[in-house]
Structures are given as C-alpha cells and as structure tokens.
Amino acid sequence: MADTEQKKKGLGSVVINAERCKGCGFCVEFCPTHCLELSEQYNAKGYHPPQLAIPEKCTGCNMCGLLCPDFAIYGFLFKKKQK
Amino acid sequence: MTEETMDVDISMPTNTVEEFLRMERMPHIWCPGCGIGTTVNCFAHALETSGLDLKKVSIVSGIGCTGRVAGYMKLDSFHTTHGRALPFATGLKLANPDLKVIVYSGDGDLTAIGGNHFIHAARRNVDMTVILLNNFIYGMTGGQVAPTTPIGATASTAPHGNFEEPFNLPYLAESCGAVYVARWTAYHVRHTTKAIKEALLKKGFSFVEILAPCPTLYSRRNKLGDGLDQMKYYKDNSKIQNDADTKTVGLGFQGKIIVGKFVDKDKPTYLDSMNEFYAKKFGDKYAPYKG
Amino acid sequence: MKADPKGVMAGAYFIDGDHACAEGAIAAGCRFVAGYPITPSTEVVERIAERFPLIGGMFIQMEDEIASSIAIQGAVWGGKKAMTVTSGPGFSLMMEHIGLAAMTETPCVFVDVQRGGPSTGLPTLPGQADMMQARWGSHGDYGIIALCPNSPQESFDLVIKAFNLAETYRVPVLLMLDECVGHMTERVVIPPADQIEIAPRRYWEGSQEGFLLFKAGADRVPPMVKAGEGYNVHVTGLTHDERGYPVMSAAAQEKLVRRLVDKIRLNAGAIVEVREDQTEGADIVIVSYGITSRVAVPAIERARREGAKVGHLRLITAWPFPAKRIRELSRTVSCFVVPEINYGQMVREVERCVAGRTRVERVSHGGGAVHDPKDIYAKIMACGKE
Numbered sequence: 009m010a011d012t013e014q015k016k017k018g019l020g021s022v023v024i025n026a027e028r029c030k031g032c033g034f035c036v037e038f039c040p041t042h043c044l045e046l047s048e049q050y051n052a053k054g055y056h057p058p059q060l061a062i063p064e065k066c067t068g069c070n071m072c073g074l075l076c077p078d079f080a081i082y083g084f085l086f087k088k089k090q091k
Numbered sequence: 092m093t094e095e096t097m098d099v100d101i102s103m104p105t106n107t108v109e110e111f112l113r114m115e116r117m118p119h120i121w122c123p124g125c126g127i128g129t130t131v132n133c134f135a136h137a138l139e140t141s142g143l144d145l146k147k148v149s150i151v152s153g154i155g156c157t158g159r160v161a162g163y164m165k166l167d168s169f170h171t172t173h174g175r176a177l178p179f180a181t182g183l184k185l186a187n188p189d190l191k192v193i194v195y196s197g198d199g200d201l202t203a204i205g206g207n208h209f210i211h212a213a214r215r216n217v218d219m220t221v222i223l224l225n226n227f228i229y230g231m232t233g234g235q236v237a238p239t240t241p242i243g244a245t246a247s248t249a250p251h252g253n254f255e256e257p258f259n260l261p262y263l264a265e266s267c268g269a270v271y272v273a274r275w276t277a278y279h280v281r282h283t284t285k286a287i288k289e290a291l292l293k294k295g296f297s298f299v300e301i302l303a304p305c306p307t308l309y310s311r312r313n314k315l316g317d318g319l320d321q322m323k324y325y326k327d328n329s330k331i332q333n334d335a336d337t338k339t340v341g342l343g344f345q346g347k348i349i350v351g352k353f354v355d356k357d358k359p360t361y362l363d364s365m366n367e368f369y370a371k372k373f374g375d376k377y378a379p380y381k382g
Numbered sequence: 383m384k385a386d387p388k389g390v391m392a393g394a395y396f397i398d399g400d401h402a403c404a405e406g407a408i409a410a411g412c413r414f415v416a417g418y419p420i421t422p423s424t425e426v427v428e429r430i431a432e433r434f435p436l437i438g439g440m441f442i443q444m445e446d447e448i449a450s451s452i453a454i455q456g457a458v459w460g461g462k463k464a465m466t467v468t469s470g471p472g473f474s475l476m477m478e479h480i481g482l483a484a485m486t487e488t489p490c491v492f493v494d495v496q497r498g499g500p501s502t503g504l505p506t507l508p509g510q511a512d513m514m515q516a517r518w519g520s521h522g523d524y525g526i527i528a529l530c531p532n533s534p535q536e537s538f539d540l541v542i543k544a545f546n547l548a549e550t551y552r553v554p555v556l557l558m559l560d561e562c563v564g565h566m567t568e569r570v571v572i573p574p575a576d577q578i579e580i581a582p583r584r585y586w587e588g589s590q591e592g593f594l595l596f597k598a599g600a601d602r603v604p605p606m607v608k609a610g611e612g613y614n615v616h617v618t619g620l621t622h623d624e625r626g627y628p629v630m631s632a633a634a635q636e637k638l639v640r641r642l643v644d645k646i647r648l649n650a651g652a653i654v655e656v657r658e659d660q661t662e663g664a665d666i667v668i669v670s671y672g673i674t675s676r677v678a679v680p681a682i683e684r685a686r687r688e689g690a691k692v693g694h695l696r697l698i699t700a701w702p703f704p705a706k707r708i709r710e711l712s713r714t715v716s717c718f719v720v721p722e723i724n725y726g727q728m729v730r731e732v733e734r735c736v737a738g739r740t741r742v743e744r745v746s747h748g749g750g751a752v753h754d755p756k757d758i759y760a761k762i763m764a765c766g767k768e
Contacts, residue, residue: 023106028117028118030122030123030124031123032123032124032317032318032319033124034124034129034318034319034322037319037322038278038326055123071280073108073132074129074132074133074136074280074281074284075129075132075277075280076128076129077121077125077126077128077129077318078118078128079106079108079109079112079117079132082106082108084104116627146610146611146612149609149610151456161616161618162618162627162628165614166614167459167609167610167613168614168615168616168617169456169459169616169617169618170616170617170628171452171455171482171619172452172479172482172619175448175479177449178444178445178448178449178450178452178453178456179452179453179455179456180456181442181449181453182414182416182453182454182455182456182457182458182460183456183457183459183460183609184460185414185440185453185457185460186414186440186456186458186459186462186464187460187461187608187609189610190460190609190610207445207446208449211444211445211449369435373435373436376436377435378438380435380438380440382461
C-alpha cells in the first residue's frame with residue numbers, strides 16, 4: 009500500500025500472470041478505458057505480456073479477464089474500507 | 092485528489108475462473124489468439140452465477156480443439172468419441188435427471204459427424220445445454236473444411252475454396268425443436284456469459300453458438316490476420332438482432348454477423364413428456380421416472 | 383447380492399431367446415437400454431420397451447446403433463446398469479464404442495444376435511460369423527469377454543452372467559446369440575429374485591480425497607464411481623494416467639493398455655467357462671458354441687453308438703478362449719472337430735492352442751441355416767479313420 013497516497017487510483021486494478029500470456033492482444037484492444045498496453049518485456053515463451061499502463065483509468069470491470077483465452081489476466085474492483 | 096483517494100482496501104481476490112479449472116493441467120493446448128479459452132471464461136462465470144449445484148454439473152465433449160474443454164474443467168467431465176457427445180449426454184441425463192448436463196463441443200464435431208445426433212437430441216428436447224463453438228473449420232486435425240465453412244473460404248480439404256452451402260446453425264437448431272437458441276461471438280463476452288447462464292437455467296434443449304477465432308488455421312489460410320483481427324471483425328460486423336428470424340441469420344465469408352437470442356420458448360422436456368404420457372396411460376400403476 | 387424382486391418375472395415360461403434375454407437383463411438389474419431395431423434382435427428391445435415403464439427402467443430407441451452404443455455408457459456413468467442390442471450390421475457400427483467402453487473401463491453389455499453376413503446378408507437367418515469381430519472388432523489392443531448361449535434358458539442365464547462379469551472387471555461384455563437361439567421358443571424358468579446372484583457395481587467406498595478413477599487393485603480392476611457425487615471425474619478415450627488425464631506417451635500407453643489386456647487375460651482362470659461331456663479319455667473332441675452345439679449332439683451320439691470315443695466341449699465363454707483346457711486336451715486327443723456357422727473363426731483359436739500337436743478339422747457352414755448333423759457326423763467318423 010506504499011504508493012497509494014500520491015497516485016490517483018482507479019476503481020480497480022488487474023492481476024497479470026505474465027508467464028501464461030500468449031500475446032494475443034485481446035485485453036489491450038478491448039479494454040473499455042484503454043488502460044492496458046503490451047509491455048516491452050518478454051516472458052519465457054517470448055511473448056509480450058500486458059501491463060497496466062494507466063492505473064487510474066482501470067475500472068476493475070474484468071473485461072480483460074473475460075476475454076483472456078489463457079487465464080493470464082483478470083480485473084477486480086477495489087473494496088471500500090468500512091469506516 | 093480526494094478519493095477515489097479515500098481509504099480503500101486493496102484486496103486481491105483470485106481469478107474465480109481458476110476454481111473451475113484443473114489448474115494442474117495448465118497451460119492448455121490452444122493456440123495464441125484462439126477463442127476457446129475466452130468462451131471458457133464466459134462458461135465459468137455463467138456457472139458461478141447460475142446457482143447450480145456444481146457437484147451435479149457434468150460436462151460432455153467430443154473430439155476437436157473445443158472438445159478439450161471437458162478435460163480442463165474441474166467438473167465431472169467426459170471426453171467422448173467424435174460426434175457422439177450428445178447421445179452420451181442423453182444417456183447420462185436420462186440415467187440421472189438430477190444432473191445438469193452440458194455438451195461443449197465444436198462445429199464439426201456437433202454438426203458433421205454429430206449431425207444426426209444433434210437433430211434428434213433437439214427433437215427430443217432432452218434437458219441439456221449445448222455450447223457449440225464455431226470456428227468454421229476442423230482445427231485439431233489441421234484445418235479441414237467443416238459444414239459451417241463459408242462459401243469462398245479455403246481449407247486444407249477445400250484448397251481451391253469451399254463451394255458447399257454451410258449450415259445456418261440457429262436455423263437448424265430451431266427447426267429441430269431447440270427451446271433456446273442464441274448466437275454470440277467470442278468478442279461478446281458479456282452477452283455470451285449471460286446467454287450461457289440463461290441456457291443453463293432453461294429447461295429443455297438449449298443451444299448457444301459462439302463464433303470464435305481459429306488463428307492458426309482458418310484465419311491464416313484465409314489471410315484474415317490473427318485472432319485479434321478476427322475478434323475485431325466480429326466487433327465491427329456483428330449486429331444484435333434479438334428475436335431475428337433464424338432463417339435470415341446465415342453467415343457468409345467475412346460478412347455480416349447477426350447475433351442475439353433468437354428463440355426462447357417453453358416446451359415439455361423429454362422426461363416431462365414421457366412421465367405425463369405414461370401417467371395418463373397407466374394411471375396409479377405408473378411411478379414417475381426420476382432416475 | 384440378490385436380484386431386485388421388482389423386475390423379476392419368476393415362473394416358467396414358453397418364450398424365445400430374445401425375450402428371455404430381455405428378462406435376464408431386467409433380473410440382472412439393468413434399468414437403461416438404448417437400442418435400434420435390427421433383425422433378429424429387435425424383440426429384445428421390444429420386450430424391454432414393454433416392461434420398463436412399470437419397473438422404473440428407461441428405454442430409448444436412439445437414432446442409430448452408434449448413438450445406442452454410447453448412450454448406454456452415459457447411463458452407466460449416471461449410475462445405471464445398461465445394455466444395448468443389435469445384429470451384424472449394427473455390431474459393426476458399434477465397434478468404436480466397444481473400444482471406448484474398454485478404454486474407459488465402462489461396465490456395460492452389448493448383445494449381438496448374429497445373422498448371415500457379411501453386410502446386409504441374411505437378416506432372418508442364423509450365422510456365427512461375428513465371433514472374431516467380437517474379440518478384435520474395435521481398433522487397438524484391449525481385453526474383452528464374450529458369452530455364447532445355446533438356448534432361450536441360457537439367454538436368460540448368461541445375460542445375468544454378462545452383467546456380473548461387466549461389473550466385476552469394469553469391462554464391456556458381449557453376449558453372442560444367433561438368430562436360431564434368439565428366435566427359438568422353449569421353456570425358460572425364471573427363478574425367484576432371491577435365487578438370482580447379482581454382482582453389484584464396485585463403487586469406491588473410501589475417501590474422495592486423492593481418489594484415482596483408473597488406479598487398479600491387485601486384480602487389475604479399478605473401482606468405479608458415478609457422476610454427481612463431487613468426484614470431478616475425467617473420463618476420456620485418449621490414453622490416460624491413473625487420474626484419467628490424457629498423457630501422450632509410449633510409457634502411458636504401456637502402463638494403461640497392457641493393464642486393459644491383462645485385466646482379462648490374466649484373470650481368464652476366473653472368467654473362462656466351458657461345458658464338457660465325456661472329454662476325459664476322448665479320442666475326438668467337438669468344440670462348439672451357440673446353436674451349433676445343439677446340432678452337434680445327434681452327430682456325437684450317433685458316433686458314440688458306433689463306438690467312437692467322442693467328447694464335447696462347449697464354449698460358454700468364447701472370449702477369453704479356454705486356451706489352457708484346449709492345450710491340455712491336445713496332448714491326448716487325436717482330433718478336434720470344430721463345427722461353426724462361418725468359414726472358420728473359433729477353429730483358428732483351437733488351431734492356435736493346439737499348435738500342431740494334433741489334428742484340427744473344421745466343419746464350416748456359410749450361414750443361413752444350421753448344419754445338417756450328418757455333416758458333423760461324417761467329419762467325426764473321418765477323423766476316427768486315422
């Protein structure tokens with residue numbers, strides 16, 4: 009939770025299992041807020057996994073998770089802390 | 092600056108799809124850009140929100156790339172012979188009507204070699220859900236022509252192009268008696284998830300056709316780019332027409348795609364019909380068949 | 383365990399082999415039948431269709447034999463004892479699924495009421511030419527059990543045995559009738575349910591944790607489960623490991639398929655059943671099965687009256703073949719005579735086991751009728767002349 013004060017957060021975020029990714033590009037293309045991009049990094053199989061380029065735009069809608077044929081990414085909503 | 096900046100609890104849930112998968116068998120065999128895995132997400136989410144008792148859910152598939160779905164699902168799963176998932180599923184369901192039986196297979200498996208079984212299972216209105224993944228090709232065996240391959244597309248056994256009229260699957264399903272008929276594409280993940288859930292909860296023979304990319308064979312042979320290009324084609328060319336007349340939803344090569352829920356009606360299932368019929372005939376002597 | 387009295391029509395009847403077979407299946411606890419009409423087997427499913435609704439059974443006439451032969455397997459995994467019934471052309475169609483049942487170790491019964499072949503052949507007349515197909519008909523290596531009744535009474539008795547063997551060895555079992563046995567009407571005694579011994583399905587009774595659907599016990603037979611209990615089984619026709627997950631390797635093949643073959647081969651001692659009459663000290667032994675075993679009797683009796691020392695060995699189990707017994711007899715017998723309504727099928731097994739130690743003569747009949755006992759007698763006497 010270190011960098012939460014400064015950065016604006018979106019409504020949610022993603023979890024990426026880079027090693028499972030096969031670089032199909034579905035998540036990047038169809039993310040409704042276009043907050044994902046393919047990274048420059050390679051995974052062990054030589055694919056470019058996605059990364060959350062613009063975290064504050066992530067709505068946690070999980071469109072990426074539904075689209076991913078390799079179960080390599082999913083989105084989640086931040087829970088509001090109970091006061 | 093403020094919150095979104097209010098205190099939030101960043102909990103990291105797991106990907107709930109994984110609860111439905113045999114994770115020890117990952118990675119799966121499907122190609123980069125193949126749409127099958129996408130539909131599995133939809134299926135898993137539909138199951139999750141359906142309220143069904145997962146112990147009672149059985150998945151039956153045939154042979155082919157889509158046929159491999161059964162092997163990856165953490166459910167009672169049956170990977171049967173080519174084309175014969177439906178009769179196996181019929182036996183399974185009629186032996187134990189408490190089971191929720193799902194047939195998940197490909198276009199070639201279900202409508203070529205399995206065509207006869209398809210029309211009879213629909214005719215009988217056996218209570219089961221059929222998820223047919225249509226990638227217009229026989230993928231597993233290297234890209235042969237299928238009864239769904241559009242006119243003009245090439246395949247390894249139609250190298251000069253296919254001239255055979257393909258099936259209009261929603262029309263076929265409706266005319267054989269299916270009570271729920273829908274078509275979506277792998278791009279339409281939310282609609283697909285909703286349709287699968289409706290189909291799961293529907294009594295009778297419910298049918299969902301999902302168009303999905305086969306980048307390695309169908310797309311590559313026909314110079315259609317990769318899986319993502321095919322998904323973009325689905326997005327740009329699909330028109331949602333719920334309640335469309337299924338006669339009109341046939342598919343051409345890279346043409347317009349009509350998606351939607353076309354049929355949603357009620358009819359007694361095979362067992363309902365049987366029990367009602369025999370009760371009438373035998374009166375008190377007949378105990379309704381429950382498995 | 384004993385038969386369920388609800389299905390057992392105890393009493394003495396005058397019915398044909400097909401009908402007796404249906405009653406035997408019911409007595410054995412079969413409550414799912416999927417079939418397709420084909421002469422001369424149709425009467426089996428017709429009787430099942432008549433009887434099942436009031437005893438809680440499920441009969442469905444499927445769209446073809448291919449569907450029938452796999453619908454029964456779905457029913458088995460749904461928890462039922464299941465059977466299908468056919469004749470030659472349908473038997474050929476069912477071959478892929480007999481292999482599937484063997485590979486997935488799905489206990490079920492396939493009845494073949496043999497008729498003249500090949501192809502459409504002689505639908506209403508007898509043949510015994512599916513015997514090798516019964517053993518080898520599906521592609522690949524596997525073990526299988528096949529039984530041969532020679533009367534309506536045996537059609538009743540042996541279908542029960544077929545179900546019991548299927549459950550004991552988690553294997554498909556074939557019941558090889560022929561048109562004569564199927565269509566002959568004779569006295570059949572159906573005992574009361576408490577006198578009928580039934581083998582229950584060998585359901586796993588241990589904990590679900592770590593259960594392996596294809597891990598065999600010492601007898602090479604794994605335990606069974608059914609869908610709907612939370613086991614999350616995986617059943618596939620692909621070569622698989624003990625979990626049931628596909629494994630594409632020669633090592634997995636050796637481990638699995640060798641066991642499927644050995645399961646029957648090395649348990650043959652407990653499975654094989656023959657009926658012998660005066661084979662001890664015999665000079666000539668007739669090896670027969672099905673209707674031919676009855677036609678052979680007058681021939682044998684006539685030969686004996688004329689002083690020939692003739693024994694009769696009748697196959698109850700055609701597969702596994704009683705190799706050990708034939709080998710034993712081949713040391714003392716001067717000639718085996720094998721009459722069959724085919725151009726030589728089970729005789730090849732006799733020849734294989736005899737391995738040249740003594741004479742083996744065939745009495746072939748192409749089909750369409752039973753042998754004339756005179757032809758069998760003539761062959762017996764010709765043997766004796768050596």
